Amino acid sequence: xxxxxxxxxxxxxxxxxxxxxxxxxxxxxxxxxxxxxxxxxxxxxxxxxxxxxxxxxxxxxxxxxxxxxxxxxxxxxxxxxxxxxxxxxxxxxxxxxxxxxxxxxxxxxxxxxxxxxxxxxxxxxxxxxxxxxxxxxxxxxxxxxxxxxxxxxxxxxxxxxxxxxxxxxxxxxxxxxxxxxxxxxxxxxxxxxxxxxxxxxxxxxxxxxxxxxxxxxxxxxxxxxxxxxxxxxxxxxxxxxxxxxxxxxxxxxxxxxxxxxxxxxxxxxxxxxxxxxxxxxxxxxxxxxxxxx
Amino acid sequence: xxxxxxxxxxxxxxxxxxxxxxxxxxxxxxxxxxxxxxxxxxxxxxxxxxxxxxxxxxxxxxxxxxxxxxxxxxxxxxxxxxxxxxxxxxxxxxxxxxxxxxxxxxxxxxx
Numbered sequence: 016x017x018x019x020x021x022x023x024x025x026x027x028x029x030x031x032x033x034x035x036x037x038x039x040x041x042x043x044x045x046x047x048x049x050x051x052x053x054x055x056x057x058x059x060x061x062x063x064x065x066x067x068x069x070x071x072x073x074x075x076x077x078x079x080x081x082x083x084x085x086x087x088x089x090x091x092x093x094x095x096x097x098x099x100x101x102x103x104x105x106x107x108x109x110x111x112x113x114x115x116x117x118x119x120x121x122x123x124x125x126x127x128x129x130x131x132x133x134x135x136x137x138x139x140x141x142x143x144x145x146x147x148x149x150x151x152x153x154x155x156x157x158x159x160x161x162x163x164x165x166x167x168x169x170x171x172x173x174x175x176x177x178x179x180x181x182x183x184x185x186x187x188x189x190x191x192x193x194x195x196x197x198x199x200x201x202x203x204x205x206x207x208x209x210x211x212x213x214x215x216x217x218x219x220x221x222x223x224x225x226x227x228x229x230x231x232x233x234x235x236x237x238x239x240x241x242x243x244x245x246x247x248x249x250x251x252x253x254x255x256x257x258x259x260x261x262x263x264x265x266x267x268x269x270x271x272x273x274x275x276x277x278x279x280x281x282x283x284x285x286x287x288x289x290x291x292x293x294x295x296x297x298x299x300x301x302x303x304x305x306x307x308x
Numbered sequence: 309x310x311x312x313x314x315x316x317x318x319x320x321x322x323x324x325x326x327x328x329x330x331x332x333x334x335x336x337x338x339x340x341x342x343x344x345x346x347x348x349x350x351x352x353x354x355x356x357x358x359x360x361x362x363x364x365x366x367x368x369x370x371x372x373x374x375x376x377x378x379x380x381x382x383x384x385x386x387x388x389x390x391x392x393x394x395x396x397x398x399x400x401x402x403x404x405x406x407x408x409x410x411x412x413x414x415x416x417x418x419x
Contacts, residue, residue: 018408018409022405022406069368069381069383070384070386073381073382073383073386073388074386078387078388078389081380081381081388082380145370145381148368148370148381149368149370149405149406151368152367152368152369152384152406153367153406155366155367215377215378218391219378219379219380219390219391219392220389221356221358221391224356227356227391227393227394228393228394228395229377229396234375238374239374240374254377255374256374256375256377257377258377
């Protein structure tokens with residue numbers, strides 16, 4: 016039972032941490048919880064479907080179906096995380112200054128929340144389908160009584176979800192202005208880590224043929240099997256033996272999202288420098304900001 | 309000019325053919341009763357390897373290796389391919405995540 020709980024916990028934890036961060040990032044927006052919940056529900060339904068079709072998917076596209084599906088799911092999530100960060104770089108300050116009313120009047124608020132819901136859905140889908148497959152395997156393998164299996168699954172799911180909830184409540188205690196900076200930084204690294212995973216999957220299916228050799232090995236310093244290594248893998252995309260292509264995907268993603276954030280910040284007239292953000296609340300909004308309100 | 313182009317195309321074709329012939333090694337791995345066979349898989353170092361993993365069990369397994377930086381679900385009664393490497397000479401542990409107590413093995417890359 017404990018073994019089953021540990022595997023479920025590991026799968027759930029990654030999704031739960033990401034949901035915790037995303038939920039905190041949009042916590043000041045109206046109906047954020049509804050959107051997040053919708054994302055989770057959609058992801059759970061999707062993961063059962065994907066697990067049910069596992070055989071078909073594995074055989075599809077010359078045996079590369081699994082990698083292609085996962086790489087697409089990751090790619091979409093990276094795009095949505097990038098969109099979220101860019102959106103926040105423009106609207107984050109308005110949210111922190113006038114919280115609720117502004118969020119309601121920001122016309123793209125729905126688009127932002129649906130992007131967040133989609134990231135949540137895709138993440139639950141990815142981790143959930145593996146969990147569903149694993150539980151299915153155990154239940155047909157007769158290695159464990161059904162009640163033990165259910166107890167293990169519930170224990171794993173519960174403790175994984177609890178970690179996400181703790182992270183959420185830790186984050187929302189941070190003043191809103193700083194919260195956006197922290198969640199944006201965290202999600203930037205999460206997105207980069209996902210992009211690196213994409214590169215791994217494409218190499219695994221031989222869809223990327225160059226740069227598949229690992230460029231360094233830090234497993235002596237921080238093993239992927241260790242708790243810290245595992246946690247850093249989930250949060251910042253740590254790899255002990257990354258391939259050249261993974262490193263390239265990682266830093267290209269960071270570069271592109273940062274560029275997008277800077278450009279929208281300039282366009283919306285909000286200076287990215289710390290000094291002006293400190294004097295922010297007292298400042299009269301420029302016309303370019305006023306029209307968003 | 310025409311001759312040059314033809315020579316170039318022939319050279320590219322020959323090169324790509326030699327790449328796929330020389331650089332792709334195939335190795336088979338079987339999962340039965342939640343154990344890998346062979347437990348130690350010898351492969352040439354510095355080459356890309358196509359690992360064919362066949363699951364003879366009626367339950368799904370997940371091939372996972374942090375050392376090889378690979379992870380793939382192997383559905384019951386089916387065969388999947390996993391490309392690994394090129395690897396430096398050395399030992400690389402792998403396991404079946406769904407039966408980690410039984411399903412363990414090592415890829416040994418040799419010069």
